[in-house]
Structure formats: C-alpha cells, structure tokens
Amino acid sequence: MREKLNIGTRGSALALTQTRQIAALLQRHYPAMRIEVVVIRTSGDIQKDVPLARIGGKGLFIKEIEEALLAGTVDLAVHSMKDLPAELPEGLRIAAVPLREDPRDVLISGTGLGIGELPAGARIGTGSLRRIVQLSSWRPDLEILPIRGNLDTRIRKVTSGDLDGIVVAAAGIRRMGWAGQVTQFIPAEKMLPAVGQGVLCLETRCGEEDLDAGLAFLEDERTRREVTAERAFLRRLGGGCSLPVAAFAEEREGSLTIRGLVGSLEKGKMIRHELQGKAADAADLGTELADALLDGGGRILLSALNSGQP
Numbered sequence: 013m014r015e016k017l018n019i020g021t022r023g024s025a026l027a028l029t030q031t032r033q034i035a036a037l038l039q040r041h042y043p044a045m046r047i048e049v050v051v052i053r054t055s056g057d058i059q060k061d062v063p064l065a066r067i068g069g070k071g072l073f074i075k076e077i078e079e080a081l082l083a084g085t086v087d088l089a090v091h092s093m094k095d096l097p098a099e100l101p102e103g104l105r106i107a108a109v110p111l112r113e114d115p116r117d118v119l120i121s122g123t124g125l126g127i128g129e130l131p132a133g134a135r136i137g138t139g140s141l142r143r144i145v146q147l148s149s150w151r152p153d154l155e156i157l158p159i160r161g162n163l164d165t166r167i168r169k170v171t172s173g174d175l176d177g178i179v180v181a182a183a184g185i186r187r188m189g190w191a192g193q194v195t196q197f198i199p200a201e202k203m204l205p206a207v208g209q210g211v212l213c214l215e216t217r218c219g220e221e222d223l224d225a226g227l228a229f230l231e232d233e234r235t236r237r238e239v240t241a242e243r244a245f246l247r248r249l250g251g252g253c254s255l256p257v258a259a260f261a262e263e264r265e266g267s268l269t270i271r272g273l274v275g276s277l278e279k280g281k282m283i284r285h286e287l288q289g290k291a292a293d294a295a296d297l298g299t300e301l302a303d304a305l306l307d308g309g310g311r312i313l314l315s316a317l318n319s320g321q322p
C-alpha cells in the first residue's frame with residue numbers, strides 16, 4: 013500500500029465521523045501509512061436553505077469531491093452511497109463497499125409516540141420525497157414539513173418543540189452514537205429505504221489497481237451485490253436522490269430479494285413491486301424491477317413529476 017493517502021470528504025459531522033471511521037480502519041491495517049482527511053465543501057453544503065427536492069440536481073454532496081479525485085488532490089473519497097448518483101463520472105470507480113449499517117429510517121419524536129400512535133395533525137419534518145410519499149400513505153392526517161440541515165440541527169427542532177418529530181436514516185444516527193434518541197425504528201415494510209441507504213462508498217480513480225487491492229479488505233461482498241441491484245434499479249429510472257423512489261435489496265443464502273417503490277405527487281399514491289432471484293444476477297434483478305414498475309404505472313408517475321403536474 014502507499015506511504016501517503018489523502019481522503020476527501022464533506023465537512024458535516026456525520027461525513028467526518030464516517031470518514032474518520034474508515035481512516036481508522038485503514039490506519040490499523042497499514043500502521044506506517046500517512047493518512048490525511050481533506051474536507052471539501054460541496055454545492056449541497058453551500059446551498060443550505062434550499063429544499064433538496066427543489067435544487068433537484070444529482071450528486072450535490074458529491075460533485076466537488078469527485079472533481080478533487082479527478083484532479084488528484086485526493087486519492088480516495090468516502091461518501092454516503094445514498095448521495096451518489098446512479099452514473100459515475102468517466103474515470104472514477106467504486107473501489108470498495110463496506111458492510112451495510114442499519115438500512116432503516118427512524119422516527120425521533122418528542123413524546124415517544126411511534127408513527128402509528130401520533131395524534132392527527134402532528135408536525136413531522138422531512139425533506140425527502142421518498143419519505144413524504146410513504147409517510148402520507150401511512151398517515152395522511154400528519155402535517156409533513158420540509159426540513160434540511162445537519163442531523164444535530166434537525167434533532168434540535170424536536171427537542172425545542174418546533175416539530176413533533178423527524179424521520180431520518182438510522183445509519184447516520186447510529187454512526188453518531190445517538191441511537192438512544194430513536195423513538196421508532198421503522199420497518200422496511202412501512203418505509204422502504206433509499207437506494208444505498210446505510211452504505212458507505214469508497215471511490216477512487218480508475219486504473220489504480222494497487223490502491224484498489226489495498227482497500228479490498230474493507231469490502232463486504234454481500235453489501236456490494238445488494239447495492240449493485242439497488243443502483244441498477246436507480247440507473248434504469250434515471251435517478252438521483254431527489255426522485256420519490258425507493259429500493260431495498262436483501263441477500264440470503266445466495267438469493268436476492270429486491271423491493272421497489274415509485275411515488276407520485278398525489279398524496280399517498282405509490283406503486284410497489286418485488287422480485288427474487290439469484291444474488292449473482294443482482295444488476296439484472298434491479299433493472300428488471302425498475303422495468304416492472306415503469307410498465308406498471310411508474311412511467312406515468314415519473315413523467316407527471318418532471319412536468320410538475322400531480
């Protein structure tokens with residue numbers, strides 16, 4: 013392995029925690045290596061107050077980090093897989109996919125009541141179309157309010173009483189060591205996770221085989237196949253993280269089950285589908301699931317979304 017490694021990351025508390033965890037694993041594996049964490053500001057960090065669904069671009073938390081990779085300023089980038097668009101820029105690759113953290117969403121509520129028990133009109137914060145669609149299908153009587161910002165500022169909206177609850181990813185909460193604040197771990201049946209949720213992505217430049225070989229000890233092959241299926245699904249739908257779509261693959265004993273969902277702007281309306289097949293055919297299963305959803309009404313839902321009609 014190399015003598016020196018520059019790792020690029022966003023500067024949010026969660027991104028830094030994730031990156032430092034990877035850096036610590038690398039340092040333990042390569043005690044003599046000099047590792048530097050380089051913080052890079054991304055467009056997503058700069059445009060802090062604009063709802064993500066409105067900015068709508070793909071890879072807002074990624075772009076500047078990928079530019080630094082391509083320019084050689086950093087040799088490795090650590091991202092949340094969920095923030096990574098389906099298509100990678102020419103010249104970059106996913107070198108390693110570590111073991112998936114908890115893929116579920118969680119509710120943090122001030123009163124300790126779960127989604128099923130919240131009173132009508134309870135004010136719940138989330139900016140993600142995927143969560144809005146599934147929440148309003150489950151509990152059309154809740155008031156859903158857009159929020160953005162880092163995890164700690166979101167949690168403060170609950171402790172201050174501004175909101176009755178927020179829905180965020182379990183993985184971020186667990187990595188920060190805040191699982192004690194969770195009111196409810198929401199089962200995937202009720203809230204299908206985003207493509208890649210709970211997974212980290214180690215991205216490098218193509219053609220640096222020594223580096224990729226040196227990172228291989230961090231790879232979890234099962235997580236890689238699950239993410240391969242989910243990202244093939246996303247690619248077929250043409251998506252980034254701002255579409256109201258969800259997909260969640262789970263591998264057991266060589267068999268892969270992938271569940272997908274496409275939502276609409278019409279309150280609570282969504283379509284779901286599920287496929288099972290050989291784990292070795294992960295990418296094909298994801299693509300097939302996307303086609304089944306597109307043909308089963310998803311194409312109309314997504315085109316209405318692009319034209320701004322409900």
Ligand SMILES: NCc1[nH]cc(CCC(=O)O)c1CC(=O)O
Pocket residue numbers: 073092093094095179180181182183184208209210211212
């Ligand atoms: N930029 C949003 C984002 N990207 C990754 C995570 C959580 C960690 C993960 O899913 O791996 C979050 C925050 C959230 O959705 O609560």
